[in-house]
Amino acid sequence: MIIFSGTAHLNLAERIAECVDQPLGAVDISRFPDGEIMVKIIDNIRGQDVYIVQPICSSPNEALMELLIMIDAARRASAARITAVLPFYGYARQDRKDQPRVPITAKLVANLLVAAGTNRLLTMDLHAQQIQGFFDIPVDHLYAAPVIGKYLLGQNIDDLMIVSPDAGGLKMAYAYANMLNCGLAFVAKQRRSPSEVAAIDVVGDVKGRNCVVVDDLSTTAGTLAEASRILTERGAKSVRAAVTHTLITEVGMERLRNSPMTELITTDSVPKSNWDGCPIQVLSVAELLGEAIQRIHGNQSVTSLFKIN
Secondary structure (H helix, E strand, O other), X not given: XXXXXXXXXXXXXHHHHHHOOOOOXXXXXXXXXXXXXXXXEOOOOOOOEEEEEOOOOOOHHXXXXXXXXXXXXXXHOOOOEEEEEEOOOOOOOOOOOOOOOOOOHHHHHHHHHHHHOOOEEEEEOXXXXXXXXXXXXXXXXXOOHHHHHHHHHHOOOOOEEEEEOXXXXXXXXXXXXXXXXXXXXXXXXXXXXXXXXXXXXEEOOOOOOEEEEEXXXXXXXXXXXXXXXXXXXXXXXXXXXXXXXXXXXXXXXXXXXXXXXXXXXXXXOOOOOXXXXXXXXXXXXXXXXXXXXXXXXXXXXXXXXXOOO
């Protein structure tokens, strides 16, 4: 087994390698003067089980192209099996044709990964579960809920209430509520634009409860800010958010600072940005991903990774 990393999130890859007690594989990634990506794998990987860690984030086009080139390089170097480890699967929000003349980019990315030579995918908290069906190769889909749930249990929060920020996130919220043995509510919302939403009402009694809004992804924080506002108006004692992938923009940061939210809990599935002035708690998923890699390598089940340890 050998683990390589692209340039999108080297820190996470190093922590994963540390968790599996192996050094990162040596790879030289450079740019030609015109911006083309050049990859050279230094280590001999003939017959090896190769894992390439690269979230498609920050500069998603660069990260994706770099990943595809690394996979092609590994395939041409006679790797026995290539597993793409995507802590964050970029373009996942474009998973359906909901308007005329638009692409299904999540499926396009799946096609590209398979065409490049990927034999297996390891990812976390996909924006839409059906993306797993876009692949004709095995997909191991992990959840950050055990990591975030363990943190919440350690905080000993009384009167806990899990809240879905919209009807589409109810399945995730229900899983959290079952895991933490607490109540469940959801916010009915209307999206005015890709960066602006309006909360309409809350389904569930949140008065006097410590609410945790759970979501898989946040960029402009419009959903989180509106949810925290309406929950506070409905009498919530406190409002926190638990988001797996936090790609907060400057607009989102400003919204969080001006919202009544007391804490944002997230993971290191994507690189940390400049989050000054916001109470953000970052939890590492390196151990979870490292354990999954070891189990995949040993042809073992990953089912127990879906539970709080």
